[in-house]
Amino acid sequence: MNEPQIPEIVEQADLQALNSLAVAAQAEFFCSVTTTEQLIQALNFANERQLPVTALGGGSNLVLAGDISGLVIYLDLMGISHQQLTPEQVHVSFAAGENWHSAVEYCLQQGWYGLENLSLIPGNVGAAPIQNIGAYGVELSDVFVRLEAIDTRSGLAVTMDSQACQFGYRDSIFKRSDRNHYLITEVTLALSTVAEVNIEYPALASALEGTDPTPASVSDAVCRIRRSKLPDPAVTPNVGSFFKNPIVDKQHLEQLTKDYSELPFYNQQAGDVKIPAAWLIDQCGYLGARVGDVGVHEKHALVLVNFGGSGAEILQLAAEIQAAVKARFDIALEIEPRIYGSPR
Numbered sequence: 001m002n003e004p005q006i007p008e009i010v011e012q013a014d015l016q017a018l019n020s021l022a023v024a025a026q027a028e029f030f031c032s033v034t035t036t037e038q039l040i041q042a043l044n045f046a047n048e049r050q051l052p053v054t055a056l057g058g059g060s061n062l063v064l065a066g067d068i069s070g071l072v073i074y075l076d077l078m079g080i081s082h083q084q085l086t087p088e089q090v091h092v093s094f095a096a097g098e099n100w101h102s103a104v105e106y107c108l109q110q111g112w113y114g115l116e117n118l119s120l121i122p123g124n125v126g127a128a129p130i131q132n133i134g135a136y137g138v139e140l141s142d143v144f145v146r147l148e149a150i151d152t153r154s155g156l157a158v159t160m161d162s163q164a165c166q167f168g169y170r171d172s173i174f175k176r177s178d179r180n181h182y183l184i185t186e187v188t189l190a191l192s193t194v195a196e197v198n199i200e201y202p203a204l205a206s207a208l209e210g211t212d213p214t215p216a217s218v219s220d221a222v223c224r225i226r227r228s229k230l231p232d233p234a235v236t237p238n239v240g241s242f243f244k245n246p247i248v249d250k251q252h253l254e255q256l257t258k259d260y261s262e263l264p265f266y267n268q269q270a271g272d273v274k275i276p277a278a279w280l281i282d283q284c285g286y287l288g289a290r291v292g293d294v295g296v297h298e299k300h301a302l303v304l305v306n307f308g309g310s311g312a313e314i315l316q317l318a319a320e321i322q323a324a325v326k327a328r329f330d331i332a333l334e335i336e337p338r339i340y341g342s343p344r
C-alpha cells in the first residue's frame with residue numbers, strides 16, 4: 001500500500017502574491033495540499049505542534065492585518081463530478097480548489113444552469129460557502145446541496161447540508177461559531193438542465209432589455225457589468241465589497257428619509273430595508289479618497305484599494321469610514337472580508 005504523500009511545509013512563507021489586496025505578510029508555516037490525505041497529514045503536523053490552522057483559497061476575501069501564526073493551508077484539491085438525478089436536475093460536485101468562475105463556465109458548457117448570475121466572482125469553490133457568495137439576485141444557498149469537510153478538531157470527514165451551514169446574507173456558520181473548525185474539501189450544487197434565467201436584478205434587466213435572454217447571455221451581461229464597475233485585483237489590489245450592505249428597521253428608515261429623501265433602499269422581510277453601503281460612504285465624501293498608500297476606489301465607494309500599504313492601514317481607513325457613517329447615519333457598517341494576523 002502506498003504511504004500517503006506528505007505535503008511540503010515551508011516556514012515563514014510570503015503571502016503577498018496569495019491575497020488579492022497584495023498585502024505583504026508571512027505565514028509562520030505554509031503548505032499546499034492536493035488530496036484529503038495530504039490535508040490530514042498537514043492537520044497532524046499542526047496538531048502535534050498545537051498550531052492554529054487557517055484555510056486559504058484564492059485569497060480574495062481576506063485582509064492580512066499582519067503575519068499569520070500557525071499553519072496556512074492552501075486547498076488545491078481539484079476535480080468535478082456529476083450525478084444526473086432526473087432529466088431536469090443534476091448534482092455537480094466540485095473539489096475545493098476549483099476556480100469559481102471556471103466552474104461556472106464549465107457548467108454553462110455542459111448545459112447545467114443556475115450559476116450564471118454568479119459569473120466572475122473571484123476565488124475558489126471551497127470558499128464559496130463561507131460567506132454564501134451572492135451577486136445579481138442569486139446566492140450560493142439557492143443551489144447548494146451539501147459540502148464535505150474535514151473537522152480540524154477531530155480530523156474526521158463530515159458532510160453538511162444547507163441547514164447545517166446556516167446560510168444568511170454574506171454569512172454562514174463558518175463566519176460565526178464554527179469559524180476555522182472546518183476545512184471544506186468539496187461542494188455539491190443542484191443545477192438545472194432547463195434554460196431558465198433570473199434577471200430580476202435591475203442592472204441585469206436593463207442590460208438585457210429587448211433581448212431574449214439565455215443563461216449564456218446572462219453570464220456575458222454579468223461579466224460586462226462587473227468589468228465596468230469593479231477594479232481588477234491583478235491591476236488594482238482589492239477584495240471586492242469591503243462592507244456588507246446594512247439592514248435597518250422601518251423606524252430607522254423613516255428617521256433617515258426625513259433628512260435624506262433620496263436615500264436608496266431595498267425592501268427585505270419583516271419590513272426591514274437594505275441600504276447600499278456604497279451610497280452611505282459616498283455621502284460621507286470617501287469616494288476616490290486616498291489616505292497614504294490605501295484608498296477608496298474612484299468608481300465604487302464600497303471597494304477599498306491598496307496602492308502598496310499594509311493590511312493595518314486598510315483596516316484603519318475602514319475604521320475611519322465606519323466612524324463617519326455611524327456619526328452621520330447612526331448605522332454600523334460591518335466588514336465583509338475575514339481579518340487575519342496581527343501587525344508586526
Ligand SMILES: Cc1cc2nc3c(=O)[nH]c(=O)nc-3n(C[C@H](O)[C@H](O)[C@H](O)COP(=O)(O)OP(=O)(O)OC[C@H]3O[C@@H](n4cnc5c(N)ncnc54)[C@H](O)[C@@H]3O)c2cc1C
Pocket residue numbers: 020054055056057058059060061062075096121122123124125126127128130131132133134135182183184185230231232233238239240241338
Ligand atoms: C473584485 C472582487 C469582486 C468580488 N465580488 C464578490 C461578489 O460579487 N459576491 C461575493 O459574495 N463575493 C465577492 N467577492 C469576494 C470573494 O471573491 C468571495 O468571497 C470568494 O468566495 C472568496 O474566495 P477565495 O477562494 O478567494 O477565498 P479566500 O479569500 O482564500 O478565503 C476567504 C475565507 O474563506 C476561508 N476558506 C477559504 N477556502 C476554504 C476552505 N476550502 N475551507 C474552509 N475555509 C476556507 C478562508 O480561511 C477565509 O476565511 C469579490 C472579491 C473581489 C476581489
